[in-house]
Amino acid sequence: DAGVIQSPRHEVTEMGQEVTLRCKPISGHNSLFWYRQTMMRGLELLIYFNNNVPIDDSGMPEDRFSAKMPNASFSTLKIQPSEPRDSAVYFCASSLKGPDSPLHFGNGTRLTVT
Amino acid sequence: GDSVTQMEGPVTLSEEAFLTINCTYTATGYPSLFWYVQYPGEGLQLLLKATKADDKGSNKGFEATYRKETTSFHLEKGSVQVSDSAVYFCALSRGGSNYKLTFGKGTLLTVNP
Numbered sequence: 001d002a003g004v005i006q007s008p009r010h011e012v013t014e015m016g017q018e019v020t021l022r023c024k025p026i027s028g029h030n031s032l033f034w035y036r037q038t039m040m041r042g043l044e045l046l047i048y049f050n051n052n053v054p055i056d057d058s059g060m061p062e063d064r065f066s067a068k069m070p071n072a073s074f075s076t077l078k079i080q081p082s083e084p085r086d087s088a089v090y091f092c093a094s095s096l097k098g099p100d101s102p103l104h105f106g107n108g109t110r111l112t113v114t
Numbered sequence: 115g116d117s118v119t120q121m122e123g124p125v126t127l128s129e130e131a132f133l134t135i136n137c138t139y140t141a142t143g144y145p146s147l148f149w150y151v152q153y154p155g156e157g158l159q160l161l162l163k164a165t166k167a168d169d170k171g172s173n174k175g176f177e178a179t180y181r182k183e184t185t186s187f188h189l190e191k192g193s194v195q196v197s198d199s200a201v202y203f204c205a206l207s208r209g210g211s212n213y214k215l216t217f218g219k220g221t222l223l224t225v226n227p
Binding site for chain 1: 192
């Protein structure tokens, strides 16, 4: 089992540019989550999907953020246009559906917007 | 809404010391409770969990007991090692169609030799 795979590991971009983060969940998992981690705000849930359908996107900070899950093995988080305050580590996680199912996290993408 | 409160860090201990990281929660119903650990440069990993009152979760020498009467899930370890240095997150999950994990802010633990 390769675990949750995120790419890229690091992304440095200039303000105003589009950024796309990618995630491949564990095969067979039907829930996928995007989190953002910063020193100031800790770990924030941005959006989660069940069976490729967005269930709760209340954590998406604003319209500049969008997420898609076109199939069970791939998801993207896009920021357009990016701003310096978007700098953070973005984690993708997947799990089997159910309240007792643990989340399996990827190693994250460290985004720096200058 | 649901919330998880952890003790403020950082926590610094000497090797073989006793560890307690406090965690309390607010949630309706009967949530499942978790501790996750994050090592530097990595994502979070499940450390242990408990799904009902009085359950004790344990793993790698760490333990936590689900106390519904005090809405707590404190993490303990009798003798910490340098390799336990990491950030520890308490979390809860409720059932239903809209379940999701709610995390605490995390507690940084540093263990010195």
